Amino acid sequence: MTTADLDSPRQLGQVYSPADKAFRRTAAGIGGTVLVLTASIGAFLGYQAIPTLHRYGLSFFTESQWLPQQxxxxxxxxxxxTVExxxxxxxxxxPLALMTALYISEYAPARLKGWFVALIDLMAAVPSIIYGLWGFFFLQPQTIHVSRWLAQHLGWIPIFHVDTDPNSASWAQTRFTASAFIAGLAVSMTVIPLACAVMRGVFAAAPLGEREAALALGATKWGMIRTVVIPFGQGGIIGGTMLALGxxxxxxxxxxxxISxxxxxxxxxxxxxxxxxxxxxxGLFGEASKAQLSALLTAGFVLFVLTLAVNTVAAVFVNRSRSGAATEI
Amino acid sequence: MTVVNQSPDLAVMSSAPAAPGPDVPRSLSTRSFDDRASWLAAMVGALGIVWVAFQVTGWSGKLGFTLLWFAVYLALYAAVTATGNPRPVVVDRLVAAGVAGGAAVVGLALLSTITYTVQKGWPAFSHWSNFYTETAAGVRPTAPLDQGGILHAIAGTAIQVGIALVISLPLGLGTAVYITEVGGRAAKTVRTVVEAMTALPDVLAGLFTYATLILVVHLDRTGFVAAVALAVTMTPIVARSAEVALRVVPGGLREASLALGASQASTVWRVVLPTARAGLATSLILGIARISGETAPLLIVSGASTYQNLNPFAQPMNSLPLYIFSAVRSGQPNFIARGFGAATVLLALVTVLFALARYLARPKRGNR
Known part of the structure; x- marks a missing residue:
């Protein structure tokens, strides 16, 4: 008998009772169901996309028109x-999410901090249809003036150009409505709380010792934020932004x-x-024909792949910033 | 004996500093009079300058006024600070002012969303006698606001959310228990997939339900199919937030229960779940709040009735988000007003659910 045999660790097997085995199998079954259910979203959409992709080939991604009748x-x-x-x-x-997160985590009075966090969470809970109403009825009549101003002064940049004369006294207001810009503003209301919550979380987790060290060395508050809070929160800033993009x-x-x-x-x-x-x-699903339905399902599959890629990258960044920040005791 | 003799002196010494009261903590605020004064001066000065500029040049527009005021305020604030402070202080104050300004923009945007919705919705919302007790059956879109209501939409949302809850509560909770209590490599996969699915566009849940239940199983666009689409959205959300709630249950409690001879099943049932009760309730309520305003999947899988339909398995069923959507797109002022009334109802519902969730999740004091 050698010493290696003596030192080899004892097998630490665990024997579960029948009740526990049943419990563990049930839990695993439910987990597996959810896994299959969610994974099959991609599988089903992909399956439905095959005929369309087969029929149109690459032109499905290069063609700009959507005329199923023809x-x-x-x-x-x-x-x-979509990207615009x-x-x-x-x-x-x-910038708004970053500033709000910085304000809540660093500048807000301690008494009000909890209320501000709750407000941002409430902002995330407001259904997006309400932001759509707000954007269409409240924001749009005001924003077309901003659009006009941008077109007047920055119209030489292609993205701010509008095919009408923004300087004329009776300017064509309808040329400025229902645009990607206004839709983007409404969408920003749905993504700000999401990004802000992630960023605030990582800012709050920036280590106290380093903060105090910076202040003790004579840093101003902004100096402390620039050298401690933001570097520690970098992963969260990127991850939160990617989540918002998704x-x-x-x-x-x-x-x-x-939009129109x-x-x-x-x-x-x-x-x-x-x-x-x-x-x-x-918009088109309600009155779609059979051929169009399959094209729309294919569009859904493209959206699925796109957002899954963005969200996976986001998850990598958020998880990387999380590890080490919170230590298990 | 000498101790006794000294006591009157000690008493005098200890009573003298005690005069202002017992242990008042010193204010740790580093804001000096200079800080406050230069801030106020910059604010007021900028307001004056911009007002005069607008009077002289004939410019107009509230937004332009506010933006210019903020810009001039930043410039003045920097200038005033620079007269008596080094550069890092100037930068520090400018950044603080800018950050507070950005946060204020977000706050104002949220405030305007809520006030605008409630203000536009109030005319319909305040018709207590009919708006909540009647349906839209036989009511023309142009009819005045004292006819017809949204009872059918409220009932539809309640039924659909109820069914979705029945489906996603066991699935979500079971998944969370599997991830935290059973564990293993497979559980990690489940967790990754669930996490990825929470961020997926809601319209895809509708497409998936359509591709399975309507194209393959050949169901109609009924309330039940809508509820399944909502459940597909809700399950990953509940699973993920319930998992967070279960993860913070101290491991010591589990070990104590197991050490006393309890099986793992009864440990979960009697120790882990009761301990996490508040967190689990919060995750459920936030899931409900999320799906009660969910519109995109319903546009795909749900029909919309104008009459009361309480049977989720036959005939189309309306719901609050669908009602709002069709109302505001109708172009009829009275129908749009009803849509905003329904939006106010939805907003109130979400806010109440949210407040309830916060109340349940409030930090306990002196209870440990």
Whole structure:
């Protein structure tokens, strides 16, 4: 007998009683059901997409028109619109979410902090149809003036160009309504609380010792935030923004209420008319023919792949920032 | 004896500093008079400058006024601070002002959303006698607000959310128990997939339900199919937040129960779940709040009736989000007003559910 045999660890087997075995099997069964259910969303949409992709091939992604009656369907204009609306939402939403998260975590009076956190959570709980109503009836009549101002002064940049004369006294207001810009503003309301909550979480987890060290070395509050809070929260800032991007790409009702459908690839976001993938699906599904249904399901599959990719990247960043920040005792 | 002699002196010494009261904590605020004064001066000065500028140039617009005021305020604040402070202080104050401004924009946007919805919805919302007791059956979209109501939509939402809850409560809770209590490599996969699914666009839940229940099983667009679509949205949300609630149950409680000879099943049933009761209730309520305003899946799988239909398995059934959607797109002022009334109902419902969830999840004091 060698010493290696003596030192080998004893097998620590665990014997479960029949009741526990049943419990563990039931729980695993439920978990497996949910796994199959959620995973089959992708599988089913993918299965439904096969005939369409087979029929149209690559032209499904290069064609811009959506004319099922003439057997011409394509997603290129819709995908461009989806990205435009999401980018507007992020360009507006990211700085606001970051500032709100910084304010709540660093600047807000301690007494009010809990209330502000609750307000942001409430903002996340407000249904997106309400933001759609707000965007269409409240924001749009005011925002067209901002759009006009942008077109007047920054019209030489292609994205702010509008095919009308913004300087004329009786300017064509309808050229500025229902645009990707206004839809993006409404969508930003749905993504701000999401991004803000993630960012605030990582800011609050920035270690106290380093904060106090920075202050003790004579840093101002902003100096402390710049050198401690933001570097520690970097993963959360990126992850929260990616989550917001995923949400913005898939936002449906708020966009559907505001935009008027247009199927041309254009970069001028201030001009009337655009289309996003989810709004296309929700808007056309009610009165769709059989061929169109399968095209819409294919669009759904594309949206699924797109958002899943974005969300997976986001999850990687958020999880990386989380590890080490919270230690298990 | 010497101790006794010294006691009067000690008493005098200890009573002298006690005069202002027992242990008043010193204010740790680092804001000086200079800070406050320069802030106020910049605010008021900027307001004056911008007002004069608007009077002189004939500019107009509330938004432009506010933005210009904020810009001039930042410039003045920086200038005033720079007269008596080094550069890092100027930057610090500017950033603080900018960050507070950004937060204020978000707060104002939320406030305007709520007040605008309630203000536009109030005319219909306040018709207590008919808005909540009648349906839209036989009521023309142009009819005045004292005819017809949204009872059918409220009932439809209640039934659909109820069915969705019955489906997703066991699934979501069971998944959370599986992930936290059973564990293993498979549980990690489940957790990753569930987490990915919570962030998926809600319209896809509708498409999935359509592709399975309507295309394959050949069901009609009934309330039950709508409820299944809602359950598909809700299950990952409940599973994920319930998992968070179960994860914070101290491991010591589980070990104490197991050490006393309890089986794992009864440990979960009698120790883990009761301990996490408040967190679980919160996760459920937030799930309900989320799906009661869910519109996109319903646009795909649900029909919309104008009459009261309490049977989820036959005939289309209306719901609050669908009613709002069709009302505001009708173009009829009275129908739009009803839509806003229904939106106010939805907003009130979500707010009440949210407040309830916060109340249940409130931190316990002196209860440990």
């Amino acid at each position: 057997d011409v369907v394509g997603l290129s204009a819709v995908l461009v619109g 609306v999401a980018l507007v939402a992020l360009v507006v939403g990211f 949400r913005a790409l898939g936002e449906t009702v708020a966009v559907l209420l505001i 459908p247009a199927f041309d690839i254009k970069l001028n976001i201030l001009q009337v008319g655009t289309e996003t993938t989810s709004a296309l699906i929700a």
